[in-house]
Amino acid sequence: MTLFFNLLQKAESEHWRNRFSESRNSKEFWKRVKDCTNKAKKSPLVRTLKDNNSNIEISNDIDKADFINSYFTSIGEDLSQKHSIRDDFEMLNHIYLIPPTIQSMEINISQVVKDLENVKAKASGPDGISSRALSLIKSSGADGLFTVFHRSSCLNQFPDIWKQAKITPVHKKGSFSEVSNYRPISLLSIPGKLLENQICSIIDTHLQDCGLLSEHQWGFRKGLSSEDLLVTMTEKWKLAMDKGLTVGAIFIDFQKAFDTVSHEILSLKLNAVGISGPLPLWIMNYLSNRYQYTEVNNQRFALLPIKFGVPQGPYLAQDCSLSTPMTSPIM
Numbered sequence: 001m002t003l004f005f006n007l008l009q010k011a012e013s014e015h016w017r018n019r020f021s022e023s024r025n026s027k028e029f030w031k032r033v034k035d036c037t038n039k040a041k042k043s044p045l046v047r048t049l050k051d052n053n054s055n056i057e058i059s060n061d062i063d064k065a066d067f068i069n070s071y072f073t074s075i076g077e078d079l080s081q082k083h084s085i086r087d088d089f090e091m092l093n094h095i096y097l098i099p100p101t102i103q104s105m106e107i108n109i110s111q112v113v114k115d116l117e118n119v120k121a122k123a124s125g126p127d128g129i130s131s132r133a134l135s136l137i138k139s140s141g142a143d144g145l146f147t148v149f150h151r152s153s154c155l156n157q158f159p160d161i162w163k164q165a166k167i168t169p170v171h172k173k174g175s176f177s178e179v180s181n182y183r184p185i186s187l188l189s190i191p192g193k194l195l196e197n198q199i200c201s202i203i204d205t206h207l208q209d210c211g212l213l214s215e216h217q218w219g220f221r222k223g224l225s226s227e228d229l230l231v232t233m234t235e236k237w238k239l240a241m242d243k244g245l246t247v248g249a250i251f252i253d254f255q256k257a258f259d260t261v262s263h264e265i266l267s268l269k270l271n272a273v274g275i276s277g278p279l280p281l282w283i284m285n286y287l288s289n290r291y292q293y294t295e296v297n298n299q300r301f302a303l304l305p306i307k308f309g310v311p312q313g314p315y316l317a318q319d320c321s322l323s324t325p326m327t328s329p330i331m
Helices: 002-021 026-037 061-080 085-094 109-117 131-155 190-209 226-242 263-272 278-287 315-321
Strands: 049-051 056-058 164-171 182-187 290-296 304-306
Touching: 002 026, 049 061, 056 061, 061 164, 061 290, 061 304, 109 131, 109 190, 131 190, 131 278, 182 290, 190 278, 263 278
Parallel strands: 164 290
Antiparallel strands: 049 056, 164 182, 290 304
16 A cells, blocks of 8 residues: 555656646746646635615625626726816827837638637637637638638627636635725637737737837837846846945736726827727727626626726737736836
8 A cells, every 4th residue: 555655646746846837938837837736726706795875784696796796897987087087198199109110910721720720728708619629620710710810800800709708706806895995807708819819910910010119118028027127127127236226116016997088089099109090990899899798607698888998908908908018127
């Protein structure tokens, strides 16, 4: 029996050694840590909530789903009323960038095949199409998806069925009973995310080739992360302290950043960086007529329209918002 447990322990050790050796970046490394320490399992997402307006406690899962979904879909409009959009437009009047423009929305079938072969394990959206199902069909499903993608680019329309989002509320901080302490994670159709990836590649290539990305921007850029920013700034701070200088840093947390993105201002920003022609029309259609429902402990309520902001989670939301880039603090 002792020999059996020794072999079992050795096999488990070898398994995790191989898993860690496969980690290609810090994100994958910490995912392995969670898997290894069994910390990935979470308790039910939402407990009893409190409606501060009526001072009523909400314990039924369907009522909680309705309450949270109503909060998530209204927070953008509520926050936007606290500042003047006219002031934002006047602030943008100084933008006179005339970069090379990009109008092409050519869908690459070879990229569709590549994405299908390398689709990552993700939670499925409202359509129930799993990443496993897509990984099994691989290139055999590329022609069908390419037809849908190509038609989307020709009509400048994102398929309505892919505009629905299943929202998972994730507790961020503070009391579990306060709805404002949860943030929404949008689970969208995985085929729709593959189409997003095509458009994101076009935008990223344009911004990179035209030198429109600041060298101080660390967020939403391939090969860069918050860890790189911290390492860089730590070294700068150390050098400054060695010279006897005083180091000060200001950190700003842009809460609800995704919820309050103005579609009108976003359209101006897209034009300012040379994204013109059918491409911004497609992007604005992607953001319009969106609906979501929130699922709490496997219970859900009706769909509600999203009138403000961009979905939190998709590639395109990060690429197009361009509103809160992670930049180096000024010393």
